[in-house]
Structures are given as C-alpha cells and as structure tokens.
Amino acid sequence: MALHSTGIEYTLSIDSISQHVFLVTMSVPALQQTHAEVTLPAWIPGSYMVRDFARNIVSIEAVNSNNDAIDVTPTDKQTWQVEAAGDAFTLTYRVYAFDLSVRSAFINDEYAFCNGTSVFLKVTGVESLPCSVSITVPESQPDWVVETAMQLQTDGTYLCADYDELIDHPIFMGECTSETFAVQGVEFVLLFSGKTRYDTNRMCADLTKVCDHHLTLFGKPAPVKRYIFMTLIADQGYGGLEHRSSTALLYPRFELPLAGEPAQLNDGYVNFISLCSHELFHTWHVKSIQPDVLVNADLSQEVYTDQLWIYEGITSFYDDVTLARVGVIPPQHYLKIVGQNLTRLMRNTGRFKQSIAESSFYAWTKFYKQDASAINNIVSYYNKGGLVALGLDLLLRKRSEGNANLDKLMQALWQQYGHNKGTPADVIASLCMSEFSIDVSDYLQRVVYGTEDVDLAALLADIGVSVSDSPQQSVDDKGGEVPAKLTARYAFGATVKGAELGLSILTVQEGSAACQAGLHVNDRLIAVDGYVVNTKLLDRMLASEREDAFSLNIVRDGRVLNLTMPLLEAPKQHMALTINNDDAFANWLGLGAK
Missing domain, CATH: 1.10.390.10 (Neutral Protease Domain 2)
Structure with a gap:
C-alpha cells in the first residue's frame, strides 16, 4: 500500500481463521519524532469497563522506510515506543480475536468482526491525522463481504477524518444476509451474520417506523446519511453497542422470526426491535x-x-x-x-x-x-x-x-x-x-x-x-401482568436455575427467607421437606398452606447440609400496570x- 504523507494507513486482514488472529499493518509518515509512541485504548466508548484490549496483541514489529528493522519497546501494558528517528515507519502486528461480544473482536469460520479500539493502534500526538483502511477477506473465503460505515473510496480503501472516527466504525467481514431501507433520506442497512433466513421484510417494516420516530423527534438535519444495524448471530448471547453511524448487536439465532413463519409478537422479536431502537437513539x-x-x-x-x-x-x-x-x-x-x-x-x-x-x-x-x-x-x-x-x-x-x-x-x-x-x-x-x-x-x-x-x-x-402489586406467581416469574392463578403464599427470596438434580442457587436476596435459612450462592438445593425439588414443585410448596417451617437439603462444596427456612409472608413484588x-x-x- 502506497504511503500518503498526510495520513496514517492501515491494512486489516485475517492471519488465521482457526487461530482467530487478525493481521494489521500500520504505515506512518515521517513525523519528526525520534521516539514515536503507539498505543491501544483500554476501553471502548459506551462500555464503561477497562478491558485492556492490548493484551490481545500477540506480536509486533516495525521497519523504517528502507525496510530495515527498528526497535519497538513496550513502556506499559498498552503502549510501545518505536525508534523512528524522524523517519516514516510501518508496524506489523497480530491481534487475537475470540471474544464473542459487541465490545471487542471475534473470528470464526463464518465471519470476522472487530471494533477499532481492539485492532487499530494510534500514534500519540497526531490523532488528528486522517486514517485510511484497506480490508482484505481471506483467500479461502472469496464470497465473504465487507460491511462498515466508514467512507468507501474509489480505490477500495476506507477513509476516516481522524483516529476518533476510525475507532467508531465497527467492521464486519463474512457470510451474511442484509436488507436496505430508506427513511427521511437516510439509508439503513439491516445485516445478520451467517446464512439463517429471517423475516427481514417484517423487521424492516417495523424498524422503518422506529427510525422515522427518532428522526422526527430530533428533527433535521439527521446526524447520519447511512446507518447499519450490524447483527452478530450466535446460539446464545445478547448485547448492543452504539457507534456514530452504526450499532453492533449480538442476538440469539432462533429468537428472531424466520422467513415464512407466521408473524407472532413474542418476547424475542420485541426485544430485538427494542434493542435496535435503543442503539439508534444513542446516535x-x-x-x-x-x-x-x-x-x-x-x-x-x-x-x-x-x-x-x-x-x-x-x-x-x-x-x-x-x-x-x-x-x-x-x-x-x-x-x-x-x-x-x-x-x-x-x-x-x-x-x-x-x-x-x-x-x-x-x-x-x-x-x-x-x-x-x-x-x-x-x-x-x-x-x-x-x-x-x-x-x-x-x-x-x-x-x-x-x-x-x-x-x-x-x-x-x-x-x-x-x-x-x-x-x-x-x-x-x-x-x-x-x-x-x-x-x-x-x-x-x-x-x-x-x-x-x-x-x-x-x-x-x-x-x-393503575399499578397493582401481588406476590410472585413462581420463582422465575418476571411480573408485568395481573396474576391469573394462585400466587406464592410464602416468601423464598432466591433466584434459581434447574440442575441435573434439584436447583442451583444464583442469588439470595438480603433479609429474605432464603437468606434467613442460610442459603448461599452456588448451593445446590436438592430437596424440600424430603422431596427432590424442581421449580414446579417449589412453586406449589410456596403456594400451599402449612404451619411448620420448610426443611431444606442442600449440597455446598461437596458437603450435605440440612437447613430450616422460616415461614415468611410472600412480599408483593410482582408489579402490573393496567389501562x-x-x-x-x-x-x-x-x-x-x-
């Protein structure tokens, strides 16, 4: 890639699909700096936790304009000093990418995804220089497509005004399905990784209404001309992260409506449209x-x-x-x-x-x-x-x-x-x-x-x-609707998930019956009153009349313990709203x- 003296140029490719490694080259013009400092962000805007993305850089080396090797010395966990001697130089580095989330970078046999904060080093002091990116799909995957909100140039590269813009456009390359729709002069792209065929007509129709609402609320001019709902599909997982002209989403594969299915207003579909609404509002x-x-x-x-x-x-x-x-x-x-x-x-x-x-x-x-x-x-x-x-x-x-x-x-x-x-x-x-x-x-x-x-x-x-409150219907009751059946008579106060035998304790509410009984997180509740328990039986027991406390049999760290849970009135924590x-x-x- 020819070096333009006015900016910093990157190439992004995949070094190994099976080993989940990106290969990045970074060409930096002569900056009159004897010791150039390059660094990677520790966190990504919109997700407020230090993630130390630089820990995924597995190798880094540099050459000057004569292609002679020059020293690259780490100065802290995310920063390196390049002995540039005022000359132009090129860095080559590899990034491990196997974090299936919207925050970092991920490669598998179906697609590759990354945020700029995970893969693009910056040169300290010249963040305002324009940045261009050349993205190359693997030779073994000629049908993979590239999608990003960065501005595409006639030479096939992508251009950003500065480093801040560069790291605010996630990049997708891989197999996908996508649909495009327009609202108030803005082009929207709905993209799903992989080959699963979804009812995109329905989703685009509903998202058109959502996009129109947000655009109307804030008025013209819109801050974007093109916007991508970039959705990573997985067996499990959920998330969304906003960017200036796109959002990265993670969603379970079969929580979305498949092509040809009768339209149903289930929670999976509603949650997805709501997630898209949420991230677009962040624009x-x-x-x-x-x-x-x-x-x-x-x-x-x-x-x-x-x-x-x-x-x-x-x-x-x-x-x-x-x-x-x-x-x-x-x-x-x-x-x-x-x-x-x-x-x-x-x-x-x-x-x-x-x-x-x-x-x-x-x-x-x-x-x-x-x-x-x-x-x-x-x-x-x-x-x-x-x-x-x-x-x-x-x-x-x-x-x-x-x-x-x-x-x-x-x-x-x-x-x-x-x-x-x-x-x-x-x-x-x-x-x-x-x-x-x-x-x-x-x-x-x-x-x-x-x-x-x-x-x-x-x-x-x-x-x-009006707002009504009542005891919860079951241990996994989410609330939201007026109970249609008998609710709990006695309090429990722990969240659980089913286990091969009994129930695993996930959380214990402070002061609750479960807390007073001495239940701990990660306990395995095997039996109540001598009977092997599951969620259905526990719900029935909590709703039944009784005079004596509950007898619990649990396993904790390989030990079998017997606990007694007092009879406390079930709190009214099931909330419902009615028109x-x-x-x-x-x-x-x-x-x-x-």
Missing part, C-alpha cells in the same frame, strides 16, 4: 449529546461521571415506548414491559443502598463487574433510570398542565448540547427551568441522587393507568414528538 443521545467529561475522553483509563442515568436511563425509556407509539406493540404490551421493569427493581434491595447517580459513577467497578451480591448492593441506572425518565415525563406534563414533556426536553438537549458540546451534571434540572420554568430538583434529589422509589402509581393515574382510561393513555402515547 443523538450519547454519540452527539454526551457528558462533558466524555467529550474527547481519555481511553487509556477510567473517566468518571454521574450522568450515565441520563443517557442510558432516558434511552431505556424511549426504546420501548417508541414501539408502542408507532404501533409495533399494542399499548397494554408496553405496560407489560414497564411492569416487568418495575418488578425487577422491586426485587433489587440494592436500590436502598445506591442511587442511580452513584451507580453511574461506579459503573467501572460495580455495574460492569457484577457478582452475586449485586442484587443486594447496587442499582441499575438502565432499569431505574428508565422508570425515572417515565416519571419525569409524567411530572413535566403534570406541572405544566400538559405543555411540557420529555420529548421537548430531548429536543432542547439536542439543540443546545448536540455535536459534542458536553452536558454538565445538572443539565436536566437546568433545562427544565430554563425551557419550561419548572423546578424538578426536588424530584431528582429524591429518585436520582437519593434512593427513593419513583411514585409511579400517582403519576400514572393522570394518564389512566383504566383508554383515551387518556392513547392521548399520552399519541403526543409523540411535537
């Missing part, structure tokens, strides 16, 4: 509007902010409500989703210990590194944040007599802080006051910076919706973007 609300400290963030180390609830919480509200607004799901189905979110929060005792502002700040070490204690010690800024956003919308409408709402707040955010100006920590309270003359600081102090629950029952009543006034609720949904 405005994260990739353009973002916390001040994350503008030009240092990717070598943690960057702390207490604003993630604003970005993930509000987006988590819009991802689902959009589906109801545009008719992908009926109104009651939307309320079922809200009820499930509320149920999950009610079963999370960690919400009494941590605010969602604190959850945002400690995302690096707590939210992104959860263990079995998480349910008792932390709260999700996604989960509670979405409910806070719903409450904020209802509160703004109430205090303004219908003149203000969350849509108008988002539009003000976009107009004043779009294009990477950066939001201060008090941006929500400040904008509500400046735009609507409404003081919401009391609400935010209680539910964002404090640990109070959102009083959704009172707020939802204004739009014709009492169809017109009021339809009016709320129908307001849309004004």
